Amino acid sequence: MIKLASALAALLMLSTAGTARAAIDAKLAPDSVTLTDNGRTVLVYRTRTNDPAEPGRLNYVHPLYAPDGTVLTEDRPADHLHQRGLFWSWHQVRLGDEVVADGWFMKGLTFFVRGTKFQGQPDGSGVLTLDVDWIVNSKNELTYVAREVTQVTLRPATRAGQRIEFDTKITARVPGLSLGGSDDVKGYGGFSLRLVQPDRLSFASRGENVTPAVEAVAAGPAMGFAWPVAAAYPAWAVGLACKAQGQPITRWILRRELSMQNCVFPGRAPYAVPIERPLHLESTLVIQPRESAAR
Secondary structure (H helix, E strand, C coil): CCCCHHHHHCCCCCCCCCCCCCCEEEEEECCEEEEEECCEEEEEEECCCCCCCCCCCCCEEEEEECCCCCECECECCCCCCCCECEEEECCEEEECCEEEEECCCCECEEEEEEEEEEEECCCCCEEEEEEEEEEECCCCCCEEEEEEEEEEEECCCECCEEEEEEEEEEEECCCCEEEECCCCCCCCCEEEECECCHHHCEEEECCEECCCCCCCEECCCEEEEECCCCCCCCCEEEEEEEEECCEECCEEECCCCCCCEEECCCCCCCEECCCCCCEEEEEEEEEEEHHHHCC
16 A cells, blocks of 8 residues: 655645746636636636535535546545535534534535635735635525635646645634534544545555544544556545644544545534634645655
8 A cells, every 4th residue: 555655744845836937727607616727627616506406515626636637536426425526514513502404415504605706826826715605594594604715725736746725714603603523423524525436545644554444533634545556546646634723633534435535623523613713724635646655
């Protein structure tokens, strides 16, 4: 199995040195925003659902592309129809003691993307700012429960790989809001990846292989995901590091089966989001050539 030691060591070290002429840009469509790197599509953020029966299927990223054009994510896979590319969601959306929505299964919660703004940066990177309303629709009246502002920063690709940063602030608009993972021993919820061919992945953290388990596993603040070295699999490795309220997340739901991967926050016990204190989440994703990650 690939240990990905160098991938994890370099996860937060990728720079844009030597790429000042690189151009990150955005293409707006009625249902999406596409971020490109010198004309090459890197990711597509979904601003609108394409299925009225699933009003909560928006506010996520799919597809995600490797620098060679390989698609690295899946959306609506047959085994887990609710899983969707890169997504951040929770089973327990609570108001007081009541679960009013399940964002993971897209039940009782939808989003309204009120605005998208793209701005290029002097270093060649680009920042997509997303202004999103969270709306609970499980009751007779719609309830505006939170405002989310997510900044997606795309760094130009280098020979070391490509780096994407997600910075999310969730501000409650009503008293008593809290978010929690699945209400079981797994406790999964937060930033998640549905990668292609997940049953063939290997995992590593702090330069050591990590064995998946049913429950969350404790590991380092970054996790590496890699496919076998063979023509049938992506020639890339993916690294992920997550923080909540500025603190690294070191608990992971890992699946070597047809499912998703998740940096676990907050777990089973709900996390209160008072109106005066937004929830701040940071997730850094790195796509690195497999031969570099294997060294």
